[in-house]
Amino acid sequence: MPSISAHARVPKQGRSRQSFERIIEGTLDLLRERPYDQITLAEICERSEVSTGSLYGRVAGKDELLRAVQVRFLERLAEQFNTEAARIAGETRGLAQVVPAVVSSMGTLLMENASVLRSFMLRSATDEAIEAAGKQAANDNHAKFIALIQACSPEIRHPQPERAINSGMLLIYATQARFLGLDSVGGLSQAGQWTQLLEDLSDMMLAFLMFTPPKR
Template identity: 40%
Template sequence: MPPLFASLRAPRQQRSQASFERMIAAAEALLRERGNDDFTLQEVGKRGKVSIGSIYCRFDSKDDLIRAVQARVLDVVNADQLAGIARAEAEAQDLRQLVMLLVESIAETLRNHAELMRPMMLRATTDPIVSAAGKKSYAQIADRVRGLLLTHRSEIRQPDPDRAVQSAYRVIYAAIARYLGFGSATGAAWEGDWRELKEDLGRMCAAFLQSAD
């Protein structure tokens, strides 16, 4: 995913690339540890063994460094999501099984990346560039899931299948995001049983799609 900002100055030499990677890794580690972006570039430099001058050679500000971390994280998350969706597609024999497999895959992928997704979503509430990148990532996965569900259109009994699969995905994502404490839902993180949440989400969404009411 290309960054949605223009101030990143990509390194060209091998030594510069190594320094750049340490900056990204240090900022990522601090985001994981703090659960937010409440750290300084001095801390990034100390953790990554790079000078403040080197950081400013690559980024105009701490904001741009965090946006670069987000771009890297979203690349990994999206790749994992798409791989999980492909596995669900290969294994599912019918709509109900597909929904159950998709819920499992989406939930576990987001949980695996929750330590970085959580502070990024928190930042998205105040940073329009981070917000736009997150929305773009969400839309990419949502479109893939909706398209896959609609390959089972003959099993969907809702009067408007397109609307139904869109609503189902929104419910799935919102419930998982709330459990993981994404965005403004940090106070609700880890409430309830994770396994039961996944099972109930899958069953409810499959039943909804296959209901004519």
């Protein structure tokens, strides 16, 4: 994962550093409200209480700013995944508890960060740096939850446990992301349907892991 300094000229002195942090936080606040392509640099400066000159002193333009903001966002998202993985490890035992906890936690983290994630995912179609950082972060974060299920491998009946876990987690993520509209503007979720989806995904994952396919 690249550092913010790969995309921005990060100041070292106190007051200038505080201004730069306000730019990052102001951009994140606006991303929680609407997509990045609907946000102007003038709005970011106003929200951050910095001048346009100060912003351009740190980044070359809007695209570079988004890459820097993504770095900070993904750092925090990784911490959230670490916290949830540690909680699940401490509170659950066995496949029947671990799988629903993993499905629910992944869904919750996606839902809580959906508005910001949506801008990055949409931008990744035309920005290789955004795409690469997003894919690497997703792989790293999902690996933490995959490891929790792998710890229950003795219970798994599927003849290829690792393949079954990886395939199942990929489908869970894709389904949750689609339901939340992360690949388009606006979400699709409703509270009751979301809860039911998480339950169904948990049941399907458990059934798949306990399934013994016929020999071909």
